[in-house]
Amino acid sequence: MTFTCPAPEDTLALGDALGRAARPGLTVLLQGPLGAGKTLLTKGIARGLGIPGWRYVTSPTFAIHNQYQGRLTLHHLDLYRLGDGGELEGVGVEEFLYGRDICVVEWPDSFFAELPSDRLWVRISGDADGDRVVRFQGDGETATAVLAEMLAHLDNEGG
Numbered sequence: 386m387t388f389t390c391p392a393p394e395d396t397l398a399l400g401d402a403l404g405r406a407a408r409p410g411l412t413v414l415l416q417g418p419l420g421a422g423k424t425l426l427t428k429g430i431a432r433g434l435g436i437p438g439w440r441y442v443t444s445p446t447f448a449i450h451n452q453y454q455g456r457l458t459l460h461h462l463d464l465y466r467l468g469d470g471g472e473l474e475g476v477g478v479e480e481f482l483y484g485r486d487i488c489v490v491e492w493p494d495s496f497f498a499e500l501p502s503d504r505l506w507v508r509i510s511g512d513a514d515g516d517r518v519v520r521f522q523g524d525g526e527t528a529t530a531v532l533a534e535m536l537a538h539l540d541n542e543g544g
């Protein structure tokens with residue numbers, strides 16, 4: 386499923402629909418170059434989850450992990466700094482990665498094997514000069530169900 390997001394508000398709205406559709410145990414893997422809108426989409430997810438401080442969701446590049454409370458608990462991971470040889474274990478992610486919380490992961494590429502196989506892929510292409518194209522693909526029961534519900538939300542809104 387592919388969407389074109391000409392404006393930041395479009396990316397935010399997509400994330401919002403995803404946040405509203407999110408179910409316990411959802412893992413979202415966010416791919417795309419620097420500045421593509423991964424963190425902005427995460428802000429939208431936070432808004433859709435009813436997190437009061439969604440506006441303050443920022444890239445946790447220096448923290449690796451941030452946590453927010455809404456309808457469900459949101460864990461926002463940015464694994465960029467862990468690099469290729471890094472250890473996901475040291476971050477303590479096992480505590481929540483396979484539980485009922487929502488995990489959104491920026492820069493997951495070096496850690497595919499350690500992340501849940503039930504995963505919703507979100508791939509953002511394009512950059513500062515062009516429209517963002519956002520592709521969704523659900524692998525697994527939870528991710529597939531969430532994606533279907535997200536699309537239903539967007540359909541109902543005529544978007």
Ligand SMILES: Nc1ncnc2c1ncn2[C@@H]1O[C@H](COP(=O)(O)OP(=O)(O)O)[C@@H](O)[C@H]1O
Nearest residue numbers: 390391392393396419420421422423424425517
């Ligand atoms: N269509 C768009 N979708 C997403 N972001 C956009 C768009 N147009 C411009 N931007 C801007 O690009 C930047 C994306 O930043 P960010 O979400 O932090 O990217 P990333 O986390 O992928 O590095 C924001 O400043 C945002 O306002």
Ligand SMILES: [Mg+2]
Nearest residue numbers: 423424444491
């Ligand atoms: Mg980011």
